[in-house]
Amino acid sequence: MNGTRHLSLPAYDHRPGTGPTLVFLHYWGGSARTWDPVVDRLPGRDTLAVDFRGWSRSRTLPGPYTLRQLADDTAAVLADAGIDDHVLVGHSMGGKVAQLVAATRPARLRGVVLVGSGPARPPAEITVEYREFLSHAYDTEESVAAARDTVLTATDLPAQAKAQIAADSRAAAEAARTQWPLHGIAEDITEHTRTISAPTLVIAGEHDRVEPTDVLRRNLLPYLSGAQFTVIANTGHLIPLEAPGELADAITAFAPTS
Numbered sequence: 009m010n011g012t013r014h015l016s017l018p019a020y021d022h023r024p025g026t027g028p029t030l031v032f033l034h035y036w037g038g039s040a041r042t043w044d045p046v047v048d049r050l051p052g053r054d055t056l057a058v059d060f061r062g063w064s065r066s067r068t069l070p071g072p073y074t075l076r077q078l079a080d081d082t083a084a085v086l087a088d089a090g091i092d093d094h095v096l097v098g099h100s101m102g103g104k105v106a107q108l109v110a111a112t113r114p115a116r117l118r119g120v121v122l123v124g125s126g127p128a129r130p131p132a133e134i135t136v137e138y139r140e141f142l143s144h145a146y147d148t149e150e151s152v153a154a155a156r157d158t159v160l161t162a163t164d165l166p167a168q169a170k171a172q173i174a175a176d177s178r179a180a181a182e183a184a185r186t187q188w189p190l191h192g193i194a195e196d197i198t199e200h201t202r203t204i205s206a207p208t209l210v211i212a213g214e215h216d217r218v219e220p221t222d223v224l225r226r227n228l229l230p231y232l233s234g235a236q237f238t239v240i241a242n243t244g245h246l247i248p249l250e251a252p253g254e255l256a257d258a259i260t261a262f263a264p265t266s
Contacts, residue, residue, distance in 0.1 A: 018058050018081050019065035022089050023047060025054040026265040028118045029094040032057040033082065033102030035124075035246070036188040037146060037177040039064035042099070045252035046259070053265065056094075058085055060102075062184020064176060073187040075101075075195060079108035092116040095263040099123040099248055100219065101188050104197065110208075111200035119207045119263050123255065124219045124245050127227035128201035130194050142189035146177045162215035162244030169249050201231040208235040209262045211247065211255065218245040236262070 021040050030053060032043040040057035041064075047055050059066040061081050062073045071077070082105060086094065093116045098106030103125025110120045145155045156173050165173075210228060212221040221239055229235055238258060243251040 016069070017084055017088055018061050018069065020056055020058045020085050020089065022091075023053075023055045025052045027054045027093050028116075028263065028266060029054040029056055029091045030259065030263065031055075031082070031086065031091070031094050031096050033078075033096065033098040033105050034058070034060060034063070035100035035102055036192075037152075037173070037180075038099070038102075039176045039179070041172065042176065042248050043097075046248050046256050049253055049256035050260065054091075056085070056089055056091060058082060060105075060184075062181040062187070064179050067179060067181050067184065071181070071183050071187075073181070073184040075105055075108055075192045075197070078105045079112075082106075082109050083112070083114070086114075093118065093266075095119045095121065095259075097121040097123065097259060098125060100245065101126055101192060104128075104192065104195075107197055107201045107204065110204045110206055111197075113203070113205055117206045119209070120204065121209045121211065121259055121262060122228070123211045123247050124213055124216050125210065125224070125228060126193060126219065127223055128198045128231045129196055129227045131223050131227050134194050139189050139194060142193070143186045145189070146180075146185055149174060149178070152177045159217055160245045161250060162213070162217075163242065163250045165246075165249060173246070173249070198231050201228070204232060207262075208232050209258070210235050210237045211258055212237070212239045213243040213245055213247050213250070214239050214241045215243065216245045216247075
């Protein structure tokens with residue numbers, strides 16, 4: 009069910025059920041439907057998944073496409089949907105956005121789940137040269153396929169999932185597609201992440217080459233007070249698509265229904 013009522017807001021899908029609401033924020037190249045395999049394993053749960061500004065159904069929305077704008081959009085979507093009692097679940101770029109939202113300390117935020125999240129402090133490997141290279145990862149269908157099959161995943165996904173990844177990676181405004189690799193990935197948000205007071209779970213993929221477990225241990229966990237940390241075996245970076253069952257179980261254990 010699409011709950012968007014205002015044209016200036018990103019598109020979102022709200023599936024009513026038992027709370028607290030799980031609010032899903034997608035990775036760079038993803039969309040709300042990236043989370044479908046996880047949501048489908050959470051029957052009866054209240055869920056909301058956003059298409060970030062500039063991506064998928066929200067690709068015609070004007071910029072800026074900064075992390076701060078995406079965080080503000082997320083808060084606006086929650087208000088539009090009438091949701092207050094919630095848990096933020098952010099994947100990769102969406103994880104960094106979730107950190108910024110959580111840092112504002114929403115009154116009814118129950119917890120934060122960071123899945124293969126962009127770390128609060130950019131690792132040394134994020135050089136200017138790397139960012140320029142990364143900004144071209146989704147330029148063509150061939151480059152998307154190469155990134156998907158050699159970097160983003162550690163498992164062989166079904167053909168339908170592969171096609172979805174390819175389509176979503178290309179379904180973006182040009183400025184939105186380059187904002188993360190050229191700017192967002194290098195943004196240091198440690199001053200914000202340190203202020204998060206909600207319980208936090210960090211989930212890593214055992215074979216994640218984008219946000220490896222050691223990077224999350226070194227560049228994210230130290231800035232979160234008392235965060236739980238778990239590693240999902242035999243998965244790469246696209247955990248919502250590669251290991252949706254394990255991810256759904258981890259989320260449910262961390263944030264059960266009221």
